[in-house]
Structures are given as structure tokens and as C-alpha cells.
Amino acid sequence: MLKAVILDDEIRGSTLLNRKLEAFAEELQVEAIFNDPFKALSKIVELDPDVLFLDVEMPGLNGFQFLEKLGSFNFQVIFTTAYDTYTLEALRLSAVDYLVKPIDEDELHTAIFRLKKRVAGGMKRTSSADQNSALNRLALSTAEGIYFINKSSIRRVEAMSNYSIFYLQDAKTIMVSRTLKEYESILQDENFLRVNRSVIVNLNLVVKYRKGEGGTLEMDDGVEIEVSPSKKMALMKIMFPV
Template sequence: MNYKTRTMLRAAILDDEIRGSKLLVHKLADFESELQVVGVFNESTLAVDAISALHIDVLFLDVEMPGLNGFQFLERLGSFDFEVIFTTAYDSYTLKALRLSAVDYLLKPIDEEDLQTAMVRLKKRVNEKTAYKVAKPEKKPNNRLALPTAEGVYLIDKANIIRVEAMSNYSVFMLTDTRKIVVSKTLKEFEPVLDDTHFMRINRSVIVNLDFVVKYRKGDGGTLELSDGSEIEVSSQKKEALLARLF
């Protein structure tokens, strides 16, 4: 690769269980040469401003918490540019659907091999994001979109949306400046708004901006590689329509 990779990542932990957060800090000590834990929080409602100010690369985020659960915490942030690794005791279909938006999710008690896999995925995504910042495409004029969040309304250019991903009953907008904006509306509600020549829903969980597609890999439905390094599976039902629009 012709870009400089990140040598030390900054991480924070948000988990209402003090014992669980201490155990995770202990396990992450195995990665001390590449990751530094700069903050540990046990109350989600008090962590919003503090985590925003830490300039972290990744947040290890518990899902089931009093006050604000993990999803509500991200919504309260409104906009963030760090990666997320969920930690939870519950293996549900909802969390499996989140794997596209999050780097990974780890089931408690956290297995060392699973943590190692999550770290590999994290480093890959952070390095790809760093490369994308260096060689990001020019902004294109387009309509603006209002995204209401818990902290206010973001006005963004549609041309700066790389993809939109479902996260339970929320939608996560991935932008060209690496920000992620969480909106408490479903993907279905945004589909008509993004129904133009630039956007297409390629599976149940993702709408992509076709301007940022850099590669299509063959398969049952196939896989799209986007300019930010993400890889998104295409449903077999969408394959024919997608190829017609791409080629």
C-alpha cells in the first residue's frame, strides 16, 4: 500500500459493568503496541461529551445499559468519526445485522481469538479510512438532505453520502469526510428520498451511492467494493438491476 498506516490507535470503553470494562482493559493489554485505551466509562449518559472530546479511533460499546443503551448513545452523539466494536452478552439477529456498520461485535465473556479477529478488522478499516482521506474524490454539486438527530439537524450534500446502513430502527449515514451520522429513522423511510440515479438499495440493510463503487466482485449476488474500503454484499434479487446501472 502506498499510504502511511496508523501505528497507534486510540480506544475508549463504555460498559455499565465495572468488572466487564476492567476485564476488557486487561485483554486489550495484549495489543499495547498498537492500541492505547484512553478512556473507560461506566455511565452512558455521562460519557457523551467526554467521549466526543477524546478523538478516539474506536469505541468498545456495550449494548444493554441503563440510561442510554448502545444504540441510543450513538444517536445522542449524532455525528462521530470513530469505529465501533459492540460488546454484548446477547447474540441476537439484530446484532448480526449491525456487522456492516460496526467493525465487529464481541460476545461476553470475550474470547481472545474473537478479539484478535476484531483487531485485524479494525486496523484494516482505519488504514483504509486514512488512505481515503488522502485521496478522497472531489465534491459534486447535488441536493442537500436534512438529517435530524438528538443533538440537532445536520444538513449534508447527497453527493457526500457514500452509503446508508440499517442499524436496528436507526440509519447510519457514512460520509466522505469519514463522519457517521445516526438518525432514528429506518432505511425504508430514506429510500424514496435517495431514489435517483446516484443511489440504489443493494440488499435489505444498505443503500449505496453508485458514484463511489470502485469494483464489483462476481458471486451469487456479488460484492461491491466502495472507495472508502468497505465491501458490501449484493442480494441476488438486486444483481441484475445493479449491473444494468453500473455497466
């Protein structure tokens, strides 16, 4: 049973979403509903949800700022928003899905399907060798504090506006207020590659390449990432050296 939390400053919006989620009662349970992001900050860690349905525009603390203040988190994110703006492409990449209000039931069904696939893939853990290694560590500074991680534990890094989101093998996610371009230079010699404008991947964790104009990479957690045609040659040189 998946555990969910809803954070939306509008009571009407959170209530309607909760009702629509009742259709998935056999596989998902709403553990808590918050209409104040600051109250959610103090409670969400102990609730330990699998997914957070997160409103983007909230007074005092928007969805991006909420995740940054949280620092690191082990749950997936499905954004809910009334604003179909330029940020939605970034939201699509960095979250399981985004849902534009009023939320369509078919789109909600698709989001839950993606969520189950993402959660199932994210349960894989790093090897003991990775966990014990003191080499190749990276310091990630967040509003909460500084996290020290092994570079080998990074699955991918995704851009979201002016933030970078690190997805790790232990299913943890860390949000940092630095651009993807900065981390591209830091990771360039570590078998990482920026395969499109918004994603850097750990090539050691690629399990399948699907052919196409640029192609598609399938990662070890089941996430599929499109390769930009301009990056295909660089990818081929690394993945299939002569």
C-alpha cells in the first residue's frame, strides 16, 4: 500500500484531490493533508510517505522552496498546479508527473501508474562497496545542511528551474539551489553525461539503450530518459568505444 500526503494551500483543492484518490483506495492511502507548507515541513519526515502531491504556487513558501527547505527526501513528487507555464517542462522531468487543475481523472490514473513504477524501481539499494567508499564524494549544500554523497551513488541529476535535483540509488532525493551546468563540469570525468538540456545521467547505471533519432536510455530504476540528437555521438563514444 502506497502512502500519500497532499500539500495544497487551498482547502477546496486538497479536498477534491483527496476524493479523486479514493478511486485508488486499494493501492494508495492518503496519510495526511496539509494546507500550510510550514506545518508540513515539521511533519512530513515522520509520516514517511511514498509520494507527495505538491501544489506549486503557495503563499509564503512555494513548492520549489518547500523541497529546498526539506533538504533531502525519500518520497516521490507529483506536482499539482493551476498554472500551465514554462516551468511545466522542468516539472515533468523532475517529478513523477504534474497535474494541471482541475485534475483530470485519466491523467491522475496515468500519474499513479508512473508512481508505482518509479517506487518499485527506487527500492534498489547501493552496494556495500559504494556505501563504505570514502573516495569520490560530493558535498551538496541545502537549506537544511550539507550532505556528503558518493558520486557513484548518483543515478541522475535533473534541472528544475534554477535548482538541481539529485536522485540517488538509496531512493533519496536531494534538491540543491545550483544549476545543472555547474554539476556538469564537476561530474564530467566520472562517467556522467548530460544527455539532454535537463538531465545528467550516471552511465554506469544504464541498463538499456533504445534506438531513435537521439535514442532513449532506461536506467536501473526503470526511468526512461530521452537523448538529445546532438548528444548521441558523445554517448556512443562512451558506451560503445571502438
